[in-house]
Structures are given as structure tokens and as C-alpha cells.
Amino acid sequence: MLARRTRVLPGFGLSLGFTLAYLSLIVLIPLSAVFIKTAGMTFDEFWTAVASPRVVASYKLSFGTSLLAAAINAVFGLILAWGLVRYTFPGKKLVDALIDLPFALPTAVAGISLTALYAKNGWLGQFLEPLGIKIAFGPPGILVALIFIGLPFIVRTVQPILEDLDAEFEEAAASLGANRWQTFRRVVFPTLLPALMTGFALAFARAVGEYGSVIFIAGNIPMVSEITPLMIITKLEQYDYAGATAIASVMLIASFVLLLAINGLQAWTSKRQGRTS
Amino acid sequence: MSIEVKDIHKSFGAFKALDGVSLDLPKGELIALLGPSGCGKTTLLRIIAGLENADYGSVRLSGEDATSKHVRERHVGFVFQHYALFRHMTVFENVAFGLRVKPRGERPSEAIIRDKVHRLLDLVQLDWLANRFPSQLSGGQRQRIALARALAVEPQVLLLDEPFGALDAKVRKELRRWLRRLHDELHISSIFVTHDQEEALEVADRIVLMNKGRVEQIGNPHEIYDEPATSFAYSFIGNVNEFRGRVEGDYVRVGEDVLAHGQKGLADGSLVVAYTRPHDTEIVVDGAGRTGISAKVNRILASGSVSRVELVANGAAREGRTDYFEVELTPAEIAGLELETGKRVRIASRRLSVFAEKS
Numbered sequence: 001m002l003a004r005r006t007r008v009l010p011g012f013g014l015s016l017g018f019t020l021a022y023l024s025l026i027v028l029i030p031l032s033a034v035f036i037k038t039a040g041m042t043f044d045e046f047w048t049a050v051a052s053p054r055v056v057a058s059y060k061l062s063f064g065t066s067l068l069a070a071a072i073n074a075v076f077g078l079i080l081a082w083g084l085v086r087y088t089f090p091g092k093k094l095v096d097a098l099i100d101l102p103f104a105l106p107t108a109v110a111g112i113s114l115t116a117l118y119a120k121n122g123w124l125g126q127f128l129e130p131l132g133i134k135i136a137f138g139p140p141g142i143l144v145a146l147i148f149i150g151l152p153f154i155v156r157t158v159q160p161i162l163e164d165l166d167a168e169f170e171e172a173a174a175s176l177g178a179n180r181w182q183t184f185r186r187v188v189f190p191t192l193l194p195a196l197m198t199g200f201a202l203a204f205a206r207a208v209g210e211y212g213s214v215i216f217i218a219g220n221i222p223m224v225s226e227i228t229p230l231m232i233i234t235k236l237e238q239y240d241y242a243g244a245t246a247i248a249s250v251m252l253i254a255s256f257v258l259l260l261a262i263n264g265l266q267a268w269t270s271k272r273q274g275r276t277s
Numbered sequence: 278m279s280i281e282v283k284d285i286h287k288s289f290g291a292f293k294a295l296d297g298v299s300l301d302l303p304k305g306e307l308i309a310l311l312g313p314s315g316c317g318k319t320t321l322l323r324i325i326a327g328l329e330n331a332d333y334g335s336v337r338l339s340g341e342d343a344t345s346k347h348v349r350e351r352h353v354g355f356v357f358q359h360y361a362l363f364r365h366m367t368v369f370e371n372v373a374f375g376l377r378v379k380p381r382g383e384r385p386s387e388a389i390i391r392d393k394v395h396r397l398l399d400l401v402q403l404d405w406l407a408n409r410f411p412s413q414l415s416g417g418q419r420q421r422i423a424l425a426r427a428l429a430v431e432p433q434v435l436l437l438d439e440p441f442g443a444l445d446a447k448v449r450k451e452l453r454r455w456l457r458r459l460h461d462e463l464h465i466s467s468i469f470v471t472h473d474q475e476e477a478l479e480v481a482d483r484i485v486l487m488n489k490g491r492v493e494q495i496g497n498p499h500e501i502y503d504e505p506a507t508s509f510a511y512s513f514i515g516n517v518n519e520f521r522g523r524v525e526g527d528y529v530r531v532g533e534d535v536l537a538h539g540q541k542g543l544a545d546g547s548l549v550v551a552y553t554r555p556h557d558t559e560i561v562v563d564g565a566g567r568t569g570i571s572a573k574v575n576r577i578l579a580s581g582s583v584s585r586v587e588l589v590a591n592g593a594a595r596e597g598r599t600d601y602f603e604v605e606l607t608p609a610e611i612a613g614l615e616l617e618t619g620k621r622v623r624i625a626s627r628r629l630s631v632f633a634e635k636s
Contacts, residue, residue, distance in 0.1 A: 016606060027494070055477045166359075166361070168357050168359065168361040171328050171348070171355070171357075172355065172359070172361040172363075172426075173363075173374070173378075174328075174347075174348045174349055175326060175348050175349075175353060175354070175355040175427070176374055176375035176378065177349050177375055177378055177379060177430055178349070178374070178375075178378040179349065181377075186363075186374070186377075186378070188364055190365040191364065191365060
């Protein structure tokens with residue numbers, strides 16, 4: 001008989017069991033259903049479902065705009081977080097609360113208001129349209145919507161790290177002769193990078209899965225502005241459940257691989273900074 | 278480089294951190310800024326470094342006005358209490374930082390940087406840690422790396438803000454001896470801030486004693502310890518026995534008892550504080566005379582070459598005191614006086630310093 005190792009904290013078996021059971025019920029079982037349903041197809045059927053030109057165009061659009069939106073958010077989210085942490089100004093609390101609005105707002109509301117804003121006769125659209133810039137009902141509109149919903153992820157992950165960043169590091173750099181830009185590039189930015197990458201990954205993941213806000217502004221023109229989640233819905237509406245899950249499984253795997261890559265990159269930077277995590 | 282500070286004032290809101298501080302420090306010395314917390318010593322150091330701006334007053338480094346110069350241009354090395362090492366850089370890169378950020382024209386070649394960093398790491402005896410990250414070092418090692426980093430840019434002044442404050446007692450002692458040796462080697466003008474009088478007395482060439490935003494006394498450790506200029510200097514440095522009373526001719530009257538003060542120019546009837554060090558304090562066995570503070574032996578701590586006797590005053594000298602009077606004697610003296618717990622004695626002083634009481 002094996003000797004039971006005793007632990008100081010009680011309930012290890014129970015809590016681990018609960019964690020695994022709950023995770024299976026809520027996450028793993030629904031996910032595996034996607035694969036099981038897909039497995040019922042022949043390879044040819046599967047391939048036709050996931051590799052038809054219209055679907056491939058939607059992959060490109062979904063992943064491309066999501067990456068671009070997350071990258072744009074990384075830049076401006078960082079600036080926003082910087083402004084919120086480093087300076088005091090009247091109404092700062094209010095601005096801080098506004099950051100979370102995309103989290104709280106029903107995505108459909110966001111979609112409708114963005115569409116109204118950027119449509120041909122909208123507040124902004126009426127000025128942009130004569131300049132030849134068409135935002136709503138095309139890929140640029142999708143980008144705008146994805147930037148909108150992804151912003152809080154960057155700000156909220158970078159903000160606490162920035163708050164913890166002692167002024168001492170910047171003072172030390174200055175006393176060693178570094179100018180503001182050198183201090184930012186060599187001292188501040190590398191410290192923020194892991195958090196920034198986490199925020200990027202979250203914003204990206206959210207953008208890939210976003211449906212509600214995009215669908216109103218996208219225009220949904222086949223081969224041009226159809227996002228992958230819309231393709232799934234379209235298949236479902238045609239009662240092609242297997243086709244829908246086939247596309248879903250492709251999305252699932254692609255997202256998983258991308259997140260894994262970003263996490264790997266993040267672990268690598270952390271390790272390079274001599275942190276043990 | 279000489280450091281000259283003139284009439285510095287600095288307030289944080291309603292709090293006056295510095296209230297007219299002037300210093301003229303010669304070149305090449307190791308100077309301690311000593312004082313209780315909140316006395317303004319760190320603020321003064323930061324103003325000298327250029328990390329903080331004074332509300333009023335000027336700073337001159339090597340005779341040159343540096344008041345409005347940015348910290349980048351002052352050529353000072355600053356060492357922080359919590360090291361402030363860049364966490365994402367190796368020890369080597371931390372030390373090389375100051376060289377790498379130099380303007381393109383002045384930046385040394387990679388080979389020179391490598392050579393210089395290794396020499397500095399040798400100097401702080403940590404060359405074998407060059408490829409580690411700061412999180413893998415002990416506190417004492419981190420502080421030495423921080424010092425090497427500050428020295429890399431060849432500063433004219435080295436400023437250290439409580440450099441040993443975050444370390445444990447043993448490492449602290451080691452490191453401050455090491456700092457003294459390093460200073461003897463490099464002769465770079467250095468100022469370090471500390472609230473630990475022992476540290477200041479042991480390491481510094483000169484001590485600037487501060488209290489409530491003002492300089493109380495400037496002097497070498499011997500002067501600071503043996504010739505305190507003010508009542509604050511007396512009570513802050515070393516152990517001291519304190520008596521409060523009124524001048525009566527050649528005596529200070531404390532309630533029923535009197536103490537001979539042996540000083541001239543004290544106005545009769547003025548309120549005074551008198552100080553004496555434990556080793557300048559005497560115990561007179563009852564009956565031998567009428568001067569001295571009447572007291573009772575509370576405890577005799579006999580260990581080592583010096584024994585300490587704790588006494589409780591009987592009369593008015595006891596008022597407002599929570600601690601005991603302390604006298605240092607040799608074991609032979611204690612035997613000669615036949616001291617024992619509870620014995621009634623008088624406390625007298627070989628050297629009493631009297632200061633007018635601030636009302």
C-alpha cells in the first residue's frame with residue numbers, strides 16, 4: 001500500500017475533483033461535441049465544408065482583422081493606460097469607467113451605434129464618404145467594431161503593471177544618462193511587454209469570436225465581408241449541422257494554436273526577464 | 278567634486294521638508310546625512326541629485342551652478358534603497374546601461390563596454406554573476422550591482438539613499454565596511470543617507486546631522502559623538518541620561534535634588550535640559566555628599582568588560598520618564614561600591630552638558 005502523503009491544506013482531492021468535473025461539464029464536453037459531430041463526416045464532405053472559397057475568404061477576414069484590431073488596440077490601449085496611470089485630470093474616474101463600457105454593453109447595441117455612426121448618412125460617415133472612405137458595410141467596419149470591443153482587454157491588463165512600476169526605475173535610468181525615449185524603450189516597455197502580450201491575446205481571442213457587433217456593420221457581402229461565425233450561422237440556418245461544426249472545429253483549432261503561440265512567446269519573455277513562473 | 282548647497286527650502290503641501298539648509302562639502306569625502314525619519318535627509322539628497330527640485334535655494338557642483346540642470350546632466354551616481362535594478366536585464370546589461378545610452382558620438386565600442394563592465398564587476402567582487410538576473414541575487418549582491426551600475430558612468434558624486442536600509446543586520450555591517458574600503462580606493466565624493474547613527478559614526482568622514490528640515494550639526498564622528506552642539510544632537514546620538522530642571526547657581530535643581538553643572542553663563546532660574554553619557558555618569562553611595570540625583574538600583578547587567586547599572590530615580594527626576602537611567606562601570610567598580618539591587622544611591626556626572634529648554 002502506498003503511503004498517503006499528508007498535506008497542510010485539507011481538501012485537495014475534493015477541490016481537484018470538483019475543478020476537473022466542472023471544467024469538463026462547462027468547457028470540455030461542449031467542445032468535444034464539436035469534434036464528435038464533425039467526425040461523422042467523410043473527409044470529402046469535411047473538406048468541401050471547410051475549404052470552399054467563401055469559407056476560406058471568411059477565415060482570412062476573421063483572423064486578419066482580429067490580428068490587426070488587437071495590434072491597433074495594443075498601441076492605443078497602452079497610451080490610454082499610460083495616460084490614466086501617470087496623470088491626474090478632472091474626470092479621470094469617469095474616463096476610467098468608460099474604458100469598461102465595451103465589456104458591459106450588449107454587443108448588438110455597439111454594432112447598431114457604430115453602424116449608425118459610420119453609415120453613409122451617419123455622423124461620421126457623411127464626412128468620410130465624400131472623401132472616398134467607406135467604413136460601414138465592408139471590412140473597415142469590421143475592424144472598427146473589433147477595435148471597439150477589444151480595447152478594455154489591453155488597458156485593463158497593462159494598467160496594474162504600470163501602476164506597480166516604481167518611479168525609481170525611471171529615475172535610475174535618468175541618473176545614468178538615459179533620455180525619456182531611451183528610458184521608455186529600454187526600461188519601461190520591456191517591463192510592460194508580458195502584460196501587453198496577455199492583453200493582445202485576450203483582445204484577439206475575443207475579436208475572433210465576436211458576432212453581435214460585427215454583424216450589423218459588416219454588410220455581410222459574400223467573399224468580401226463575411227466573418228467566420230456568420231458562416232457557421234449560415235450553415236445552421238440551412239440545417240447543415242455537420243458543416244457548421246466542421247467550420248467551428250477549424251476555428252477552434254486555429255484559435256487554440258494562436259493562443260498557444262502567444263502564450264509560448266509570453267513565457268519566453270518572462271523567462272528572459274529571469275522571472276520564475 | 279565639491280558640493281555646495283545654499284539655503285534650500287522645500288515643502289510638500291503644508292509639510293516643510295527642508296527649511297533653509299546650507300552645506301559646503303569638500304571634495305573626496307564620504308559624508309553621512311543622518312537624522313530621524315522625516316527629517317528631510319532623503320529629500321536633500323534627491324535635490325542634490327536633481328531628482329527633485331527645491332522651492333528655493335541653489336545647488337553647486339564643483340563650483341558650477343547645477344540648480345536648473347537635469348539629473349542626466351549632473352553626472353551624479355544615484356543608488357536607491359531598493360536597488361532599482363532593471364529586472365529584465367542581466368547583471369552585465371544593468372551595469373552596461375549607462376554606457377549604452379550615451380549619445381552615439383560618445384558611446385564606447387562593444388569591446389570597451391565589455392572590458393569596463395567586467396572591471397566594475399571585479400571591483401564589487403561579483404564578476405561571476407554577470408549573466409544572472411537581479412531576481413536571482415541576494416539583497417547585498419543587488420546593492421553592490423546597483424553601486425557598480427552607478428559607477429559605470431564615472432560620476433563626479435556618488436549619492437546613496439539608505440543604501441543598507443533593506444538588508445539584514447549582518448550583511449549591513451559587512452557592506453558598510455566594504456563601502457568604506459571602496460571609498461578609500463576610489464576617493465569619489467560620496468553622500469549617503471542613513472537613520473542609523475552607528476552606521477554614520479563607523480563609516481563617514483563627516484556627518485551632517487539633520488532634524489525637522491534643518492541642519493543641527495556638521496562634524497567628524499568624534500565631534501558629533503563627544504561634542505554635540507545641540508540638545509537634539511545629544512539625545513539622538515548614543516545613549517544618554519537626561520535631566521530636566523532649573524539653574525540655581527552652579528547647580529541644576531531637579532526637584533529635591535541638585536546636580537553640579539560646572540558651566541558658566543547659565544542664567545539663574547532658567548529652564549534647562551542636562552545630558553550625560555552613561556560612561557560619564559557616576560554612582561555615589563548614599564551619605565557621601567548632598568549633590569546628585571537620589572535613586573535606587575534596579576538591575577545590574579554584568580556581562581563583558583563593561584557592566585551597566587539601571588537606576589530608578591526616587592524624586593522629581595523620575596517624572597515623565599519611562600526608561601531607566603543607565604551607568605556604565607567596570608566590574609571592579611561595581612564590587613568597590615558594593616552595589617546590589619534595591620540599594621539607595623546618588624547619580625552624579627563627570628561631564629554634564631546643559632542646554633536651555635525650548636519653551
